[in-house]
Amino acid sequence: MKKEIPLLIGFIATIGWYLEFFMAGKFFENWKMIFTTGFRNVAIVGLLVGMVNVLRVNYKKIKYNNDRWYSVYQMFIIALMVFFGSLRGISPGTPFDAMFTYGFVPLDATVFSLLAFYVASASYRSFKIKSVESAFLLVAAILIMLSKMPLGEAMWSKIPVIGEWIMDGPTSAGKRAILFGAYLGGLTMMIRVAFGLERSHLSE
Amino acid sequence: MEKFIYTLKKLDKRWIYLLIFLSCIIPFWFPDMFPQEFSTSKETQRVYDIINGLNEGDAIFIDWAFDPTLQAELLPMAEQTIKQALDKKIRVFIYYPLLTGISLGENLLENIKKEPGYENIENGVDYIHLGYLPIGVDMVLFSMYSDFKATFGKEGKIFEGIKTFGDIKYMVSYAGSAHPEIYISLQPRFGFKMGAGVTAVVGPDMVPYLQTGQLDGMLFGLKGAAEYENLRIKSGAEKKYNQKANAGMASLNLSHIIMFLFIGLGNLVYFYERKYKKSI
Numbered sequence: 001m002k003k004e005i006p007l008l009i010g011f012i013a014t015i016g017w018y019l020e021f022f023m024a025g026k027f028f029e030n031w032k033m034i035f036t037t038g039f040r041n042v043a044i045v046g047l048l049v050g051m052v053n054v055l056r057v058n059y060k061k062i063k064y065n066n067d068r069w070y071s072v073y074q075m076f077i078i079a080l081m082v083f084f085g086s087l088r089g090i091s092p093g094t095p096f097d098a099m100f101t102y103g104f105v106p107l108d109a110t111v112f113s114l115l116a117f118y119v120a121s122a123s124y125r126s127f128k129i130k131s132v133e134s135a136f137l138l139v140a141a142i143l144i145m146l147s148k149m150p151l152g153e154a155m156w157s158k159i160p161v162i163g164e165w166i167m168d169g170p171t172s173a174g175k176r177a178i179l180f181g182a183y184l185g186g187l188t189m190m191i192r193v194a195f196g197l198e199r200s201h202l203s204e
Numbered sequence: 205m206e207k208f209i210y211t212l213k214k215l216d217k218r219w220i221y222l223l224i225f226l227s228c229i230i231p232f233w234f235p236d237m238f239p240q241e242f243s244t245s246k247e248t249q250r251v252y253d254i255i256n257g258l259n260e261g262d263a264i265f266i267d268w269a270f271d272p273t274l275q276a277e278l279l280p281m282a283e284q285t286i287k288q289a290l291d292k293k294i295r296v297f298i299y300y301p302l303l304t305g306i307s308l309g310e311n312l313l314e315n316i317k318k319e320p321g322y323e324n325i326e327n328g329v330d331y332i333h334l335g336y337l338p339i340g341v342d343m344v345l346f347s348m349y350s351d352f353k354a355t356f357g358k359e360g361k362i363f364e365g366i367k368t369f370g371d372i373k374y375m376v377s378y379a380g381s382a383h384p385e386i387y388i389s390l391q392p393r394f395g396f397k398m399g400a401g402v403t404a405v406v407g408p409d410m411v412p413y414l415q416t417g418q419l420d421g422m423l424f425g426l427k428g429a430a431e432y433e434n435l436r437i438k439s440g441a442e443k444k445y446n447q448k449a450n451a452g453m454a455s456l457n458l459s460h461i462i463m464f465l466f467i468g469l470g471n472l473v474y475f476y477e478r479k480y481k482k483s484i
Contacts, residue, residue, distance in 0.1 A: 105308070120466060154239040
């Protein structure tokens with residue numbers, strides 16, 4: 001029964017969810033709301049489990065690891081944000097918001113901005129015309145980039161038109177093919193889960 | 205020549221980093237170093253026209269699926285659409301699928317309130333932050349179609365006449381990932397009208413949905429945001445408060461030129477080595 005009941009739940013949920021998409025009506029709407037509420041409750045518990053796990057992992061690091069100061073710093077910041085958030089809320093003007101605006105925002109943006117430097121360096125090292133295909137790729141990439149900056153249009157008024165054609169034609173066709181394959185794969189997976197052929201979600 | 209090629213090949217990547225850094229920073233002091241004129245794409249125009257065509261009292265839904273990492277591109281877009289709606293007295297509902305986006309949105313509205321013409325807008329009346337829900341966006345959408353107000357547990361005059369998501373006239377999803385596809389996959393079922401504001405990296409992924417009509421319009425990267433700013437400035441918005449994306453245009457130009465230069469130099473090294481069949 002330890003296997004059969006989860007499989008049965010999987011079957012009912014998958015088929016019900018699938019039918020609901022195509023069939024309107026109160027019965028299926030209520031059916032969906034049961035799951036919506038269920039998901040929400042599970043997600044809230046999941047957040048709690050995540051929080052406990054962060055505390056557990058960092059506690060162990062502080063106790064046994066040489067790099068304990070990173071964990072001490074992380075725990076301190078978490079505690080501080082929870083404290084300020086609970087004390088005065090998170091609306092603009094509160095200490096929590098100040099920590100977000102002057103701490104999190106610049107740090108978060110900085111980490112992502114590093115991408116620009118890595119992309120430039122990687123382009124220099126790797127973006128080379130080694131074959132006909134890579135030549136097409138390079139030319140298309142440069143045209144798209146030019147079409148998405150004002151300088152491209154200033155150089156030649158047709159650049160945005162060419163960029164648009166590349167995206168509407170070849171790019172879009174490729175993307176559609178990938179999507180089509182991915183959705184067929186998703187449909188197959190749904191059928192496999194529904195009929196118990198796929199059991200990875202049951203830790204098998 | 206060989207010495208030059210050798211220098212290029214052994215170029216320390218920190219020089220590349222330095223040049224990219226300077227190419228991003230310097231144009232902010234010399235914004236007129238490149239031509240500032242550019243046309244508006246039809247996707248941007250479409251989003252603008254749809255919001256412009258709404259009536260006073262109508263409602264739009266902003267799906268704020270970005271955090272500070274993407275604010276350079278997406279914040280000016282969100283700012284312009286929200287201001288455009290507020291100008292027309294259209295109610296604005298802002299939902300945050302990312303926890304880290306909430307303060308960004310709240311601060312934007314606080315800053316908008318400091319600008320002339322927006323001093324009297326009120327949270328819960330003209331706009332509302334719907335907050336974050338710890339469930340998937342598809343679940344939120346189903347719930348909104350059942351009971352819009354109960355989904356978020358918020359109160360306010362702004363909810364008057366909005367029973368379900370079907371009463372929302374238009375939605376725009378701002379994201380730097382495939383996030384809008386969640387709405388798009390459910391769009392044929394519910395039939396809501398939606399646009400998207402995405403980063404330049406994600407833009408090409410969304411083009412097929414523009415072709416199918418599932419997306420009514422799209423703001424594409426920093427240039428899309430600048431196009432939107434220009435549309436609003438043309439219709440009377442004050443330039444001083446509406447040029448965040450335009451301010452980045454020169455930087456966008458110069459950093460790309462540096463990038464093209466490095467791609468060219470990288471290929472020069474490659475072809476030189478191939479021609480003389482040796483590795484320097």
